[in-house]
Amino acid sequence: MRIKKLELIGFKSFKDRTVIQFDAGITGVVGPNGCGKSNIVDALMWVMGDQSAKDLRASAMTDVIFAGAEGYAPLGMCEVSLTLENDGGPFPAKYLKHSEIMVTRKLHRNGEGEYFINKEPARLKDVQEIFMDTGAGSKGFSIIAQGMIGKIITAKPEDRRMLIEEAAGITKFKARKKESQRKLISTDQNLVRLQDIIGELK
Ligand code: ATP
Numbered sequence: 581m582r583i584k585k586l587e588l589i590g591f592k593s594f595k596d597r598t599v600i601q602f603d604a605g606i607t608g609v610v611g612p613n614g615c616g617k618s619n620i621v622d623a624l625m626w627v628m629g630d631q632s633a634k635d636l637r638a639s640a641m642t643d644v645i646f647a648g649a650e651g652y653a654p655l656g657m658c659e660v661s662l663t664l665e666n667d668g669g670p671f672p673a674k675y676l677k678h679s680e681i682m683v684t685r686k687l688h689r690n691g692e693g694e695y696f697i698n699k700e701p702a703r704l705k706d707v708q709e710i711f712m713d714t715g716a717g718s719k720g721f722s723i724i725a726q727g728m729i730g731k732i733i734t735a736k737p738e739d740r741r742m743l744i745e746e747a748a749g750i751t752k753f754k755a756r757k758k759e760s761q762r763k764l765i766s767t768d769q770n771l772v773r774l775q776d777i778i779g780e781l782k
Pocket residue numbers: 591592593594611612613614615616617618619620643644645646647648649
């Protein structure tokens with residue numbers, strides 16, 4: 581999996597449509613303080629499904645929408661699209677035939693959000709599944725924010741374990757286990773209810 585392109589519309593300081601191309605090799609983003617370098621990383625985390633406003637250096641999720649600037653009114657929505665090259669990396673099987681995968685996230689000022697994969701409506705779960713065990717993803721170890729190294733060193737063992745599990749490629753299986761356990765509990769509850777009904781009918 582390789583990140584090819586990031587497109588931002590109305591995200592934080594990126595009022596106008598901005599396309600950032602990632603060619604092979606290393607891409608550096610340079611600019612004066614406050615010009616929006618970290619906002620690009622925030623956009624990457626956000627499009628990969630980050631649910632925490634705090635992670636995105638915001639107090640509410642809608643704060644990621646362009647809030648206006650001198651001479652410019654605030655916008656009503658923002659949109660970020662991330663294009664990934666499918667180079668045979670660990671993509672879910674259903675996407676293996678696609679040479680490119682585009683993940684899009686939109687957010688409206690009223691708090692309504694949408695996800696798309698290759699322009700088709702998708703669930704947050706589908707988006708998260710694409711990045712699980714790749715090291716990318718909003719909680720992946722490949723995004724190292726300022727101060728994170730210190731945080732990892734002083735983190736609780738269980739928090740540090742999450743990073744090791746992601747690197748070891750077992751996050752996906754843990755998520756599926758949790759989902760199966762949830763379904764088992766719900767099935768057990770249905771069985772109890774069914775037994776009650778059978779008892780009443782006898
Ligand atoms: P530094 O080098 O100091 O770390 P940076 O280049 O990483 O700076 P960012 O933190 O990415 O800068 O961008 C900060 C700028 O983004 C600020 O000017 C802030 O006002 C602007 N900004 C953040 N959120 C929004 C928003 N919702 N609408 C408009 N502008 C925003």
